[in-house]
Amino acid sequence: MKLYNTLKKQKEEFKPGEQGKVKMYVCGPTTYNYIHLGNARPIVVFDVVRRYLEYRGYQVTYIQNFTDVDDKIINRAAEEGIEPLQLAENYIKEYFKDADQLNVRRADVHPKVSEHIGDIVSAVEKLIEDGYAYEQGGNVYYSIEKFSNYGKLSGRSIDDMQAGARIEVNQEKKHPMDFVLWKNAKEGEPSWESPWGQGRPGWHIECTVMSIKYLGENFDIHGGGYDLVFPHHENEIAQSEAYTGSPFARYWIHNGFITVNQEKMSKSLGNFFLVREILEKFDAQVVRFYLLSTHYRSPLDFDDEKLEVSKKSFERITNTYQRLLEVERIGKLDAPWGEYEKEMDEKVKELKLKFEKAMDDDFNTSLAIAAIFDWAKDVNQYLHSKQEREEKPNLDVVRQSLELVNNFGQVLGLDFSVSAEAEGSESVAASPFIELLLEVRQQARVDKNWAAADMIRDRLTELGVVIEDTPQGARWKWR
Known part of the structure; x- marks a missing residue:
């Protein structure tokens, strides 16, 4: 099995730290609104990664956090006139409603920032003690110049990053690119006691602390959207490796953007489509099928027409599966095993090889689904040949096909037994x-x-x- 590692800028053979086990952390949403389709893509993609690793026999520990302490949450809560933590909790509940509809399995743990403040304070204290961070006016900053490998994930130098960034002048910082680990509390914001006064965590330190707490200092896979490569994941590496003194995640996996008219879908641009609004028009299985129909690292452009195409494509598979279910109901075990059965038996074996080869090559769901389309074509040809001869299909052949495709449906999180029509x-x-x-x-x-x-x-x-x-x-x- 090979996967593309953003850290190494190439595909690498996957070798987990502990044989037979995979430890995996994926950045979850900031809960200040309903999730849009761009949020849903990594949720579905990494659900499939987890499912396929389990299909391959690995014991997977899967962690996905919720950021429930953040500027966006505070601002939205002020608009709605409720407490920020209550607003975040409300949208966490709404997240699960949408994720459940998309058939996304719950993580083993869904840690929240607000429940790990003590752990975060301890980590920040150690970074100050070891000389990687400093306090100014109740704020604590990470000194990027103290970390010699800063930029190794994004592949950019500090000078390049500084030149391409819009950085506000901040006299407290020793370097303009230094990032905040702990923020001094402002009036009306949620805050907690710390050695530097009342305050709250910065964004990046949260994922460092929660991933290490549940997976250890060095785990296997860290995932998220491509927009998190810099600054979030770059800063995670810097503070995590300074904090522990050892390498952080082995493999970094990032999914591509969903775009609208070739522009990234995002709340800030106002070109986003909420998942629950889309689900009012399209079946959840069709939406999931659409999200998996393109390789996860490629951009995916959105419009209703593309979802209509996905609906028809998904129906081709579900109709074939339904047809097989009907045949199974009336099939015969003692039907003759002739040339058509031998040919279909080979096609089923070929499907298994094609599907696994596609998924082993950086989780290529697009090619995996193409293999299932080939199977549907072969099944329909087999059933047509039996119909022309007025013969009963062989029940062993039928059940073999149903079992294999059902297994692949479970990997993709798709239920082919219910027609999308x-x-x-x-x-x-x-x-x-x-x-x-x-x-x-x-x-x-x-x-x-x-x-x-x-x-x-x-x-x-x-x-x-x-x-x-x-x-x-x-x-x-x-x-």
Whole structure:
């Protein structure tokens, strides 16, 4: 398995620090609003990374934090007239509603900044003691000139970074690029007692303290969006390695932006689309499929038309899967094992190799999904060949395909067993009743009660159910 390591600027063979175990930290959202689609991409991407590592047999410890102490939260809370910590807690609850809909599994721990203030104060004290930080007027700053490897993640020198940054003049700082570890409290802001007076943590020190607390000083994977490479992750490395005296994360993985008209989606630009608004128009599985249809490091441009394309693509797979489920219901174990079965058996083995090869190559979900499309084409050709010969499909072949694709669906967090054409839970809940009506219709046909059989077909058609009679029995789908 190889993954692209931002720290080394190349793909590297993945070798965790402890055999059979993976320790993984992903930066979570700052909870001052509902999540938008740009926030959702890393959430879904790293959920798949975790799932695939587990598929490969690793025991994964997965940590994703919540930043519940931040300037944006304080400003939003002032606008809404509530306490900042209460506002953050409200949006954490809303985050889980959206993440659950997108079928994102909960992390092993979701630490909050507000619950780790004591740990943060202790880390800042040690950085001052070791000469990497200094206090001025109740604020504590990290001295970047004390860390010789500053810039190794982003690949830029201090001079380059300073030239390209908009830096406010701050007489307290020894160097313009020094960043804050502890902020002196302002009136009306949440604050905690510290050796430097009432205050609150800076952004970067929070992730250092929480990742080390739950994963140790040197863990395997640190993930997040590409916009976090600098300054957040660069500063994390500087303060973490100064704090512990040892290397920090081994592999740094960053997903590309979601763009709107080629411009990064963000709240500051006002071009963002909330996940819950999108889910009012599109099925959550389709949205997840769209987010995985492009390699995670590539930019992904957003508009409704692209989601419509993803919906149709997802339906091609779910329709094939539904067709196989129907065949399984009426299939025969003792159906002959002929040339078509041997060919399909080889195709299934080929699918497994293609899927794993794609995912082993830097978690390439785009190629993995392409392999599933190839499988769908092969399955439909197999079923068509059996239909032409008026033969029952072999149940072993059918079940082998269903099991393998179901496993891959679990890796991707996609449920192919529910058609994307079904609009809402009411339609999904109606499925067993439609099956029952088709059984009644089939019995009517056996009894040559054509009037009753036609009436059931016509009424289901009026309700949006398309019926196709095949030698293997009736198949149906939503129009």
